[in-house]
Amino acid sequence: MSDQGSKSVNGAGLQRLTLIRIALRLLWRDWRGGELKLLLFAMIMAVTSVSGIALFTDRLERALLQESANMLAADRVLSGRTQPPREWLQEAESRGLQTAEFVAFASMVFSDQGNMLVSAKAVSDAYPLRGELQVADRPFGPPYVSDQGGPEPGEVWVESRILPALGAEVGDSIYLGDAEFVVSRVLVQEPDRQQGGMMENAGPRLLMHLEDVPATNIIQPGSRLTYRYLFAGDQAALETFADWLQSQPENGFRLSDVRDESQEVAEALGRAESFLMLGSLFAVLLAGIAIALTARRYSERHFDYAAILKTIGCTAGQISAIYFVILAALLVLAVVLGSVLGWLVHEAILMALASVIPIQLPEASFLPYTIGAATALICLFAFALPPLLALKHISPLRVLRKDLDDSHLSTRLPYALGLAGALVLILWYSQDLLISAILVAAVAGVAVTLGLLSLLLLRSGSAVGMRAGSASMLAMSAVRRRRRQSVLQVLVFSLTIMSLLTLALLRTDLIRDWQAQLPENTPNHFMMNITESQVDGMEAFLAQRDIATNAFYPMMTAGLVSVNGEPPRNPWDDDDDEGQQNLTERSGQLNEMSPQDGQSADAQSEGEEGERERVINRQVTYTDSLPPDNQIVAGEWWSGADIAGQVSVEDDYASRLGVSLGDELVFRVGEDEVTVTVTSMRSVRWDNMQPNFFFIFSPGTLDYLGATYLSTLLLEGEEKLQLNELLRQFPTIVVLEVDALIEQIQTIIAQVSSAIELIAVLVLLSGALVLLACVNATLDERFRENAILRTLGAGRRLILNALLLEFAFIGLLAGLIATIGAELSLYYLQTQVFGQDFRLHYWVWFAGPLAGTIIIAALGVNATRRVVNTSPLAVLRQLTV
């Protein structure tokens, strides 16, 4: 031992450089030999899919937000019924925000030949802050983007159908209040046309300059106006400004972004974000599994390497260092190549989507690349490092004893590390405990199911010998002999197929839901304030012009006074939500302020809390047939005679009110009080842009109280001109135009749907990689076994059939487990995250196992075909060297 100290010092003195050189040489040779290709591909795939998806979602999200900001003409809007303090605009400007403002009101506009109710909007110079104004030079002429903001002082821009109604042309003068204006352009579209209160949308739009408002003398004390301040700028400044606004004593003003303004858009965006996130989660998980599998195989193939290196003097630390360098080099390579590929992938996605994403996408931030690199790093440490670091434990004795079994090393690998890594990745990506929990539970569920199934199926017979008599016996004995590997394979295949099924089904359901929400011919105009005597005339008018009519719903305001004798509970107590401002409710407000009755009603439909009692005002209807998209979830819809005195309540609203079946409700309609019994609960699709009601009464209950009617129309393009004629014949009705809003939502949904398709394809690619890696992972043993079988005289056909059956069995098992897992995770994802209804996908119960069988069998046989095409001697020699 005397000179061991100096020897150790000498040994430890090995320069790092030498080790790095050896490592890089091994890396280069292994790469040329094909050993590393699958591992590198798996890592590149992880970086590519993650950075590609992240880049795409980053840009798409910004684009969607921008597009939705266009719907507001700003990033944030402050609205109120009185003018907000002007200092607030200055405050915003001092914080670097852009500002604009407008005031909107309904008014009559006159010409020498006619008059019309218009919704006027007087805008400042900077309007719009987001989006653009589209104008034309003549009514229904080709639109182009206005090169200025709104009209100059003294000029107005009007929507096409105002001109024929007034008998005027572009260039003519018209009158608004006391002022005279020149019509300088035709207004085709304004970004925020559909936003805000009904006063802004009560008729065709007239756009004027804010400076001209005083000259009209329209605004008098008590006038019904909407004031809006618009703000745009960077996110941080917007947020600090919002905080500052909140600290101001004034209230009654509301600062909102597009999510507050449009529930429909908010929902589409929210679901798309969840889906994209889920898609990248699956992609990362699958890439992680592929990395783990390929790293493990690489490590097993390096058992001999490590043993030889040890015999010629490498210490465990040096072996770890060598493989660490190899992995680090792979990491750098994977990050660089993966980022470039990710960029290309996202560009390809964008090119493919060019037709549905016409808007200019904002540049991506650097974050997606960081996410890609971090993913590779985590995958590497969690999945690839453990099997390679285990190489230092290889016994050098292996060089003398070929039979030395080091396979325990790879099965004893710290899987906990991989598991922890996967959890970190999931949480980091989703930032969402619910989705993480569902995903982890799904994986755990599959693992447990698998454990039980494999116990049942794989232990059903003893595994003595190879049972080489028939292909099926040979296949089953192979599955049993490699029980541990078989279970691992089924696990990996199940998880992969489950991910793919979940994503594919979710995609299909989401897109189908959206299509159902706003089908092709969704009515895009609401007609309101129709008197009973006008209904027949209107139906005739529309029939003459081949315009399809829809149901006419009687509508009136009814105030809920008591529930079983008690005052009603405030249904929105538990949050700040102002209530579901669905189109019907908005129409109701409009109805009440329509010029016909000239009454001023509080447009606040909600929570009018008097000093003595609370009355909840709602727009209600009565009908004998259940409206489309409504479903009875409890009780029964009325039928037959003598059905008066019943009410059907929207399910969610009923639970907010604490109302159940059989309860007695008292409503006040005008001066009358009506007592009704709750006989059914309905689910309602609020996002379908159709008349929807919280309360529907049975016929015979409210009929005698007199109602106005509400109906919808589908008018496209120049058909809209018919509106003028309709309004001329029925001047008292009010038409609410939601065509632009529906179109905007449909555009967003189309973009989001395409994005979802592409993410699904990317995940599919990751999945294919995993399947390939998993099949490859057991190649060596199959090669050896089948070479031996062939030297013993087994025919090619027998071996091929056995391989086919073995993989088919594993595929069938995996497909079955995957289907169960997918349906279960879908149930939770759809009901908890995506707010959808869950339905079993019956066909998947056939398609899942069948696809599993066919795909795994094909992949497996393809990968192992060499088993029967290589000479047995070559196989045995290659594997023993």
Add this chain to the structure above:
Amino acid sequence: MTAILEARHLAKQVSTSEGQLVILKDINLSIEPAETVAIVGASGSGKSTLLGLMAGLDTASSGDMLLDGDNLSAMNEDERAIIRGQSVGFVFQSFQLLPSLTALENVMLPIELKNDSDARGKAARLLQRVGLESRLHHYPNQLSGGEQQRVAIARAFASEARILFADEPTGNLDTATGAKVIDLLFSLNAEFSTTLVLVTHDDRLAARCKRVIRLVAGDITEDSRHE
């Protein structure tokens, strides 16, 4: 002369499902520098195990194994690896070349691990010495068995080892090739004055060694020297 290898009461047992299996029992022997020793015996007699213990590839159940004065039994795996790198060379039946490295790189490896800046030159000269100067950049699978074993021999001498262990060096070779490889091994051994310990079934190979140790069921039954 001080022994370069010395076994004192060396024993090796392993646990099997049928109880303790004794592979080597109470081995005592000592090998002088530059000696050529053949360890012979039937399959399962424990010769490869003995080779593994002497070379520090494995640890004994009891007893001491001294290599150049260092007690391998008292060292951990890393310390033994350093000793192997400095003093020991190997030639194996199945060659044990790294398949992804060329002949030259395989021979360079132990020299590089010693931090020698002239690894390439030394490796090339050794390969020339074993007659493979035209095969420097071939991969193991592009070489015949005899050629692979010659690369392995070059690698064994590359680390300037004082002791060379050979495990059935001709086991995978035909007789003629085997004979050539053995000629090479012995001539290099003489040239470098290395101690050579080889395990073999081959009596003719054993006969070329100056000392033959015969193992039967883990016991030394014969230890003969001849000139």
